[in-house]
Amino acid sequence: MTQQEDQQEELAERRAAVAELGAAVRALTDAAVVSEVDDATLRSVAAAVAELVPSLTAARRERHERPATDPPGSGHRWYNPVIGAGNPMAPPVHVELVDGRAVGTCVLGLAYEGPRGYVHGGISALLLDQILGHAHGASGRPGMTISLSLRYRGPVPLNTPLRITGWLGESDPGRPSDADDHGDDRQPSHAIGTISTADEPDSVLVEARGKFIVPNRKQVQRIFGGEDFAR
Numbered sequence: 001m002t003q004q005e006d007q008q009e010e011l012a013e014r015r016a017a018v019a020e021l022g023a024a025v026r027a028l029t030d031a032a033v034v035s036e037v038d039d040a041t042l043r044s045v046a047a048a049v050a051e052l053v054p055s056l057t058a059a060r061r062e063r064h065e066r067p068a069t070d071p072p073g074s075g076h077r078w079y080n081p082v083i084g085a086g087n088p089m090a091p092p093v094h095v096e097l098v099d100g101r102a103v104g105t106c107v108l109g110l111a112y113e114g115p116r117g118y119v120h121g122g123i124s125a126l127l128l129d130q131i132l133g134h135a136h137g138a139s140g141r142p143g144m145t146i147s148l149s150l151r152y153r154g155p156v157p158l159n160t161p162l163r164i165t166g167w168l169g170e171s172d173p174g175r176p177s178d179a180d181d182h183g184d185d186r187q188p189s190h191a192i193g194t195i196s197t198a199d200e201p202d203s204v205l206v207e208a209r210g211k212f213i214v215p216n217r218k219q220v221q222r223i224f225g226g227e228d229f230a231r
């Protein structure tokens with residue numbers, strides 16, 4: 001086995017272990033928010049969970065440090081709060097590119113509840129921001145959201161397969177490109193996204209419109225210390 005194959009195997013093993021923990025803690029979160037067991041049971045589970053924390057934080061990363069799952073150049077975000085298998089907060093949403101559109105699928109449990117039985121509006125915004133990011137990134141230029149507006153047309157049901165779709169619209173006709181000044185394309189892109197149930201994909205429950213920019217070199221330096229922010 002070559003050194004590169006060794007590293008790939010190690011990375012796959014690490015990601016699998018991280019995903020396993022993510023799934024277990026996600027299941028714990030789901031159990032915690034649906035549980036109606038007695039108070040004594042809740043307290044004994046809380047104590048048992050608190051005892052587990054030090055074994056995880058014995059080796060930890062800080063802000064700006066890459067996790068072992070996301071080596072430079074991999075473009076992965078194993079702990080992303082929407083798609084990351086390692087993040088218990090992530091549903092996670094499974095995203096595919098279909099005919100230039102980003103299509104996400106997931107089922108949201110009661111941990112994501114806003115109105116009783118339905119998804120919290122902020123969670124819908126989170127999912128749509130992510131899917132618009134994928135639609136923008138599909139052009140090969142990962143960007144950052146500079147504005148996001150939403151229209152909530154109907155409540156999004158919990159415990160129901162959902163479909164989240166994002167695509168690029170026309171770029172901003174009002175702003176002339178000043179690429180020459182900055183060495184980057186400074187034309188913001190418009191992206192559009194929707195949430196519907198998987199069973200009724202044409203019935204739009206939430207609609208989003210976002211603007212994305214590709215940070216120029218100075219901005220990447222200022223915000224991320226020069227490291228390619230998307231890799």
Ligand SMILES: CCCCCCCC(=O)SCCNC(=O)CCNC(=O)[C@H](O)C(C)(C)COP(=O)(O)OP(=O)(O)OC[C@H]1O[C@@H](n2cnc3c(N)ncnc32)[C@H](O)[C@@H]1OP(=O)(O)O
Nearest residue numbers: 129130133134137144145185186187188213214215216219
């Ligand atoms: C696949 C993974 C998907 C992940 C999806 C997730 C996406 C996200 O959530 S990203 C996180 C949320 N977004 C952010 O944190 C961005 C926060 N904003 C910022 O850091 C700054 O506003 C930043 C860097 C974009 C611009 O700041 P700054 O360099 O000071 O420029 P500023 O003087 O404010 O801009 C002046 C104008 O130029 C525009 N502009 C600035 N930089 C650019 C650029 N690189 N390209 C095009 N337009 C630009 C601005 O939008 C602004 O336009 P307007 O006047 O119409 O509002």
